[in-house]
Amino acid sequence: MKFVIWITGLFALAVLVGLASTLNTGYAILFLPPWRMEVSFNLLLLGIVVLIVLAYAVMRVISITAGLPAEVKRFQRQKKLKAARHALREAGIAFFEGRFQKAEREALKAMEDEYAAENRALALLLAARSAGATGALDKRDQYLQQLDTLPERLQLARHMLDAELKLEAKDALGALAAIERARALSPNLTNALRLELKVRLLQRQPDAVLALTEKLLKAEALEPSQARRYRLAAYSQQLTGFVGSREVRDWLRRIPEAERRNPVLVSEIVSRLIALEDFDYAATLLAEALADEDQATPELARELGQLAERLSPEKRLELMRSAEDWLKTRPRDYMLLLALGRLAMNQQLWGKAQSYLEASNSIEPTLCANAELARLFEATGKEEQAAQHYHRSLELALAKGD
Known part of the structure; x- marks a missing residue:
């Protein structure tokens, strides 16, 4: 379609030029002594146009020729730049x-x-x-130094990378310094806060970890499950700093209920209380956890059984009364039955102890249950039955060793 329009336009222009030339009958005199020439005015106009076109073509050729070296350089640079970006x-x-x-x-x-x-x-x-x-740390540092020469607007990425590398190398102070430089350029950068959270955890600064966790959670920069893991890690670090059971009790009142009920944290708290020789309160925490279907685990029941001989008689009786309710919902929890058997044995309730231990052993034969039954029969003067359970304990121990 464009071709047709161009052809039509050229023919129309030719017709207009032809008509104009018939209307113009003038002429021009060119005088260059001693010559004098008369030419048609139309021919003169055509000659001027041709002269202009020729002059433009000559100038264009000269310009292209003069610019060839620069064009070659530009082409080579473009080629190298293309290779660099590839x-x-x-x-x-x-x-x-x-x-x-x-x-x-x-x-x-x-x-x-x-x-x-x-x-x-x-x-x-x-x-x-x-x-x-x-592992080429010298080369890594050289590349980072070269980044210092680049414009300031590109330094944020350099500081963030530096912080990550320092954190990987367990250089907490170096990582914090890099994070501070990054935050000076971008105060609200959540990724810098996430890195600082990991550094504070590495430095064992639980209060800072808890504060940063809440800040990131409010900014929706941390998943709730991740936030809970960081909280638990911070609580574990706080726990190791307590030197008295009173501190542990006061601290427990400050912890949110949802976190306090975590079985892993309960186990750590119990271990700390045992180290501080507050056995009865450790058993109380275990009893609270075992009373909750969502919290109760075999590991917590095992820990309760291991505490049995260190508890006061009043605490043992209290736990045994509570445990009757636990067994209504978990009658086949062999670890719970074993724990109750140990409590009864240490309370010298031989009949109850035997029934609990035999029930545990019938559900899941274990080395501990057989060993406790052997001790029980020994204490009650039933040597033959004690020997049978000692023999069974030895078989289970050998089988476990294989």
């Missing part, structure tokens, strides 16, 4: 593939002819991360 893409792909040596090599290629500061920064970051992954 190398940068290859470096990124190799890095995420885990091929760190290739990633570093391609990143260095990209830097040779790259002039854009952003691309140079990206290449240096890839090279530094790759060198760190291969």
Whole structure:
């Protein structure tokens, strides 16, 4: 369609020019002594147009010829730049593939002819991360130093990478310094807060860990499950710093109920109370956990049984009364039955102890249940039955050893 329009336009122009030339009958005199020439005015106009076109063509050829060296240089530079950016893409792909040596090599290629500061920064970051992954720490530090020469707007990525590398190397102070530099450039950067959270946990600063966890949770930068893990880790660190059972009790009142009911934390609290020789309160916490269907675990029942001989007689009787209710919902919990058997034995309630231990052993024969039955029969003067259970204990121990 365009071709038809162009042809039509050219023919129309030719007709207009032809008509104009018939209307114009003037002429022009060209005088160059001693010559004098008369030419048609139309021919003169045509000659001027042709002369202008020729002059333009000559000037264009001269301009192109003069610019050839610069054009060749530009072409070569574009070719090198294209190769550099291809190398940068290859470096990124190799890095995420885990091929760190290739990633570093391609990143260095990209830097040779790259002039854009952003691309140079990206290449240096890839090279530094790759060198760190291969253990070339000197080269890694050299790449990071080169990043210092780039514009300030690109320094945030450099400081964040530095913080990650320092954290991986367990250099908590160096990581914190890098995080502070990053936060000076971007105060509300949540990723910097996440890194600081890991550093504070590494430094065993539980109060800071709890504060940062809540801040990230409110900013929706941390999943609730992750937040709970960090809280539990912080609580575990706080727990190790207590030197008296009174401190543990006061601390427990400050912990949210949902966290306090975690079986792992309960087990750690019980271990700490045992170390502080507050056996009755440790048993109370275990009893609270075992009374809850969601909290109760075989491990907690085992710990209660191991505490039996250290408890006061009043606490043993209290636990045995409570345990009758637990057995209504978990009648085949062999670890709970074993714990109750140990409580009864230490209370010298031989009949109850025997019934609990035999019930546990019938559900799941264990080394502990048979050993406790052997001790019970020994204490009640039934040597033959005691020998049978000692023999069974030995068989179970040998089988477990295999």
